[in-house]
Structures are given as structure tokens and as C-alpha cells.
Amino acid sequence: MRVLVTGGAGFLGSHLCDYLLKRDHEVVCMDNLITGNIDNISHLSGNERFSFIKHDVTEYIFLPGKLDAILHFASPASPVDYLELPIQTLKVGSLGTHKALGLAKEKGARLLLASTSEVYGDPEIHPQTEDYWGNVNPIGPRGVYDEAKRFAEAMTMAYHRYHGVETRIVRIFNTYGPRMRLNDGRVVPNFISQALSGKPITVYGDGTQTRSFCYCSDLVDGIYRLLTSEVDTPTNIGNPTEFSIMEFARKVIEITGSGSELIHEDLPVDDPKVRRPNIGKARELLGWEPKIELDEGLKKTLEYFRSRVS
Numbered sequence: 001m002r003v004l005v006t007g008g009a010g011f012l013g014s015h016l017c018d019y020l021l022k023r024d025h026e027v028v029c030m031d032n033l034i035t036g037n038i039d040n041i042s043h044l045s046g047n048e049r050f051s052f053i054k055h056d057v058t059e060y061i062f063l064p065g066k067l068d069a070i071l072h073f074a075s076p077a078s079p080v081d082y083l084e085l086p087i088q089t090l091k092v093g094s095l096g097t098h099k100a101l102g103l104a105k106e107k108g109a110r111l112l113l114a115s116t117s118e119v120y121g122d123p124e125i126h127p128q129t130e131d132y133w134g135n136v137n138p139i140g141p142r143g144v145y146d147e148a149k150r151f152a153e154a155m156t157m158a159y160h161r162y163h164g165v166e167t168r169i170v171r172i173f174n175t176y177g178p179r180m181r182l183n184d185g186r187v188v189p190n191f192i193s194q195a196l197s198g199k200p201i202t203v204y205g206d207g208t209q210t211r212s213f214c215y216c217s218d219l220v221d222g223i224y225r226l227l228t229s230e231v232d233t234p235t236n237i238g239n240p241t242e243f244s245i246m247e248f249a250r251k252v253i254e255i256t257g258s259g260s261e262l263i264h265e266d267l268p269v270d271d272p273k274v275r276r277p278n279i280g281k282a283r284e285l286l287g288w289e290p291k292i293e294l295d296e297g298l299k300k301t302l303e304y305f306r307s308r309v310s
């Protein structure tokens with residue numbers, strides 16, 4: 001396949017580029033480098049099946065040649081990023097998804113949308129199944145991401161139903177691993193860099209809120225299975241093992257052997273209280289489930305962060 005990865009220089013996008021190239025596909029990576037980083041793909045330069053185009057996907061996408069699939073991963077993805085980039089976040093989820101779908105229609109390509117557990121907002125059912133419609137505050141600071149992704153899902157289904165475009169929607173739960181930005185503000189890079197530099201670990205609120213963390217290689221494997229499946233309705237991909245943020249902070253201290261103390265800071269507005277995917281659908285229809293336990297994934301992530309924290 002010849003595959004376009006939007007947001008291909010980002011954390012997940014770049015792992016997808018690697019995964020596709022290993023499976024002998026041709027990859028066109030597109031990124032405007034707002035939150036992506038060229039270092040994430042620099043090891044691919046010189047690979048004749050790989051090319052990079054610096055482009056903002058909210059602008060018309062012109063791409064000569066055939067195209068079999070589009071993985072639409074362009075978006076700021078951390079709460080801190082979308083607080084700083086609210087308009088870009090809304091634009092890439094809405095206008096960017098429209099442009100990517102237009103290209104898919106033009107080329108007869110299959111499009112996989114990177115959606116998110118944030119479409120469930122601060123969920124009232126637990127764990128979250130795909131048939132839950134969510135509890136989202138449209139005008140809160142997180143609304144720029146949540147609503148953009150909800151719009152993106154609606155737009156994707158409209159192109160599927162009205163234009164017959166082959167589409168896939170993955171709802172991605174918290175994911176971590178090498179190539180996350182040290183300063184992206186999410187809990188994994190924050191806690192690891194704080195632990196490695198001996199700074200206090202900042203637990204927001206009382207730390208009883210929960211998340212479940214999926215290692216990036218598991219996630220990418222699930223996405224590829226979804227892309228190549230016939231499942232055209234939204235599918236959760238994530239790790240169902242749930243931790244409170246307090247437990248997670250202690251785990252990071254244990255694995256790093258850090259002497260950092262835990263401190264509490266204000267909980268961000270609309271921070272979801274619980275989050276855990278029900279992955280029954282992915283298990284049944286994709287034969288997928290995560291393999292990497294948190295300890296193992298954190299150790300791999302730590303190797304990456306160690307060389308970067310001063």
C-alpha cells in the first residue's frame with residue numbers, strides 16, 4: 001500500500017510510519033511540525049519508500065500519484081497543547097479531517113481517523129464501551145479537542161455513508177512510549193522527567209482519578225489490524241488495566257528509584273474522573289489485545305527519557 005500518515009512526525013504518527021515501512025508499505029508523512037518533531041522521523045531519511053511533506057492539513061492537500069490509505073493522526077493531543085493551541089486543535093479536527101476525507105474520496109483510499117477516548121468526556125459509565133455517547137462540556141477548555149474529534153467522527157461517518165468512502169475510526173485511550181515530548185504536559189512525560197531530575201512529582205487533585213496506559217507498540221498493532229479489517233464503526237484501542245494517578249506516581253518513583261516527593265496541584269477543569277476502555281469489540285473483531293505490561297513499557301520509555309532529561 002501507499003499510505004499517507006498525517007501528523008506523521010508526531011509521537012504516534014512516527015511509530016506508525018516505522019510500522020508501515022517494516023511491512024514493506026510506502027509511506028508519505030505529512031506534518032506542519034507544530035507539535036510534531038522532525039527528530040522522530042530523521043532515521044527514515046534515505047529510505048526510498050519514505051517521503052516527508054511539511055504541510056498543514058487544514059489547507060488543501062495536493063498529493064500526486066495513487067494512494068491506498070490515509071491515517072489521519074494530525075492533532076495536538078495533550079491537554080496542555082490544546083489549551084495553548086485551541087483554534088489549531090479545532091481546525092485540524094474539523095477542517096483537517098474534511099481535507100483528508102476529500103483526498104480519500106478523490107483517490108479511492110481508505111481513511112482511518114485517530115479519534116479519542118475524549119469523545120466520552122467525563123464518562124458516566126465505566127468502563128467505556130463504543131455505544132456510549134459521552135458526557136462532554138462543549139464550552140470548557142477541553143471542549144476544543146473533544147468536540148473537534150466528535151465532529152471528525154461525524155464527518156467521517158458522513159463521507160462513509162454519503163460518498164461511500166471506506167472509513168475506520170479508532171478511539172485511542174491514554175498511550176505512552178518513546179518520542180513523547182518531554183514537555184507535552186501529559187502525565188507520563190511529566191512524572192518521568194520529574195522523577196529523573198529529582199523534582200517534585202505533580203499529582204493533580206487528590207490523585208484518585210484513574211487512567212489506563214497502553215504502550216505505543218500495542219496501540220500501533222491494534223491500529224493496523226483495524227485499518228486492514230472490515231470494521232467501519234468506532235473501535236476502542238487501549239489497555240484495560242486501570243490505575244489511579246496516585247498509584248501511577250508511586251509506580252514511576254519505584255521504577256526510576258527516584259527520591260522525588262509527591263506534591264498536589266489543582267485538578268485541570270473537566271479532568272475525567274475515570275477512564276478505562278472496554279476492548280471487547282477489538283478482542284472479538286480484530287483478535288487484538290495489549291501485550292506490554294506497565295512495568296515493561298515504563299522501562300522502555302525510561303531509556304528514551306533518560307538521555308533527554310538534564
Ligand code: UDP
Nearest residue numbers: 079185186187188190202203204209245271
Ligand atoms: N496529571 C497529573 N499530573 C501531571 C499531569 C497530569 O496528575 O503532571 C493527571 C491529569 O490531571 C489526569 C491524568 O494525570 O487526571 C492524565 O493526564 P494527561 O494529561 O496525561 O491526559 P488525559 O488523560 O487527562 O487526557
